[in-house]
Amino acid sequence: MVLQYFLPQSLEGVSLAQVRSHNSSLKNLAPGLVAIFVGGTSGISHYTAREFARNTTSSHIYLIGRNEKEAARITQELQTINSSSKVDFIKKDVSLLREVDAACKEIKEKEKKVNLLFMTIGTLTLKGRDETPEGLDKKFALHYYSRMRFIQNLAPELTAAANDADPKANLSRVVSVYDPFIGKKGVPNFADLSLKTGFSLGACATHASAMQNFALERFARMYPATSFIHEQPGGVETGLAKSPIWKPVYFLAKPFLVEKVESGERHLFEATAPRYAPKAKAGGVEDVVIGADGVKGSGFYHLSWNGAASGPSDKETAMRADGAEKKIWEHTEEVYKKICAESGKY
Structure with missing residues (x-):
């Protein structure tokens, strides 16, 4: 996308000096950390992968996307930044859940741990x-169903990393860059969660955000040694900035954008900083932030572009009390079953 929104959240965040100080300390972590960047051939994932390579030792980076030419260029770039890093590209169209499963299978055959x-x-x-051949809207699939499928598939490897006996190697974190705040303000249509009949771009944004918020809350409870972050990245120049359609929008928005390098630096901070600790390890972290449920160190966090954490909205609290998580996950499992285990279409 050209823009990932402007900078709407005014919550007090983390200074760039703090970000850079923390990132420079990552060389002290164990060598060989494994990081997977889904969407890694452009934009924020690319910028973050670049900083991950720069600040870690002998890391193994996976880029998942469709653009083989860009992947080759980025692979060379990352290895130039850090010759000790290893970079693999997995070419998949992850708007399709079966392609997500295939990408995960390839990773699981090579890796026992994912950090x-x-x-x-x-x-x-x-x-x-x-609609994709699997019966889901493509945008909605990318923003919700595919992301949660990656987490579900790779949870064992994330857990294995979390349980590493070496405290310098037990980083275990999931970062989903979209926007938790839309789902804090809007309520999904629980009678049509897949938006088969009531699709609109606004409804898609509300559903993808709110459903992701509750799914990540569920994952954090199931896997308390892994932390889960849903982040709104602010305005960032990404791949379509060169498109004739979106170039004028980018030009007008440029004064409001987070610069590419800073975006990568900030996202690396969110992906590694102790203040966003998993629930199982939050007790020993002095500056741990408030979780999305309003509890400090709960293991799932809603973040603004500058790293500021946000607690629940009144609408979220009401939905939680009404069993939103259960309804959303039962629907999600039904979609996965029909597409991945049965007919191949929802």
């Missing part, structure tokens, strides 16, 4: 519902 799962996949479109 970071970082996801930015999405598409900027003004079209209406655009």
Whole structure:
């Protein structure tokens, strides 16, 4: 996407000096950390992968995307930044859940542990519902179903990393870059969670955000040694900034954007800083932030572009009390079952 929104959240965040100080300390972590960047051939994932390579030792980076040419260029760039890093590209169209499963299978055959799962996949479109061969809207699939499928598939490897006996090697974190705040303000249509009949771009944004918020809360409870972050990145120049359609929008918005390098630095901070600790380890962290449920160190966090954490909204609290998480996950499991285990279409 060209823009990932302007900078709407005024919550007090983390200074760039703090970010850079922390990132420079990552060389002290164990060598060989494994990081997966879904959407890694452009934009925020690319910027973050670059900082991950720069600040870690002998890391193994996976880039997942469709653009083989860009992947080759980025691979060379990352290895130039840090010759000790290893970079693998997995070419998949992850708007399809079966392609997500195939990508995860390839990783699981090579890795016993995964330290970071970082996801930015999405598409900027003004079209209406655009159904994939699996029966899901493409935009909605990228923003919700595919991301949660990656987490579900790779949870064992994330848990194995979290349980590493070496405290310098037990980083275990999931970062999903989208926007938790839309889902704090809006309520999904629980009678049509997949938006088969009531699709609109606004409804898609509300559903993808709110459903992701509750799904990540569920994952944090199931896997308390891994932390889960849903982040709104502010305005950032990404791949479509060169598009004739979106170039004028980018030009007008440029004064409000987070610069590319700073975006990568800030996202690396969110992906590694102790203040966003998993629930199982939050007790020993002095500056641990408030969780999305309002509890400090709860293991799932809603962050603004500058690293500021936000507690629950009144609408979220009401939805939680009404069993939103259970309804959303039962629907999600039904989608996965029909597509991945049965007919291949929802």
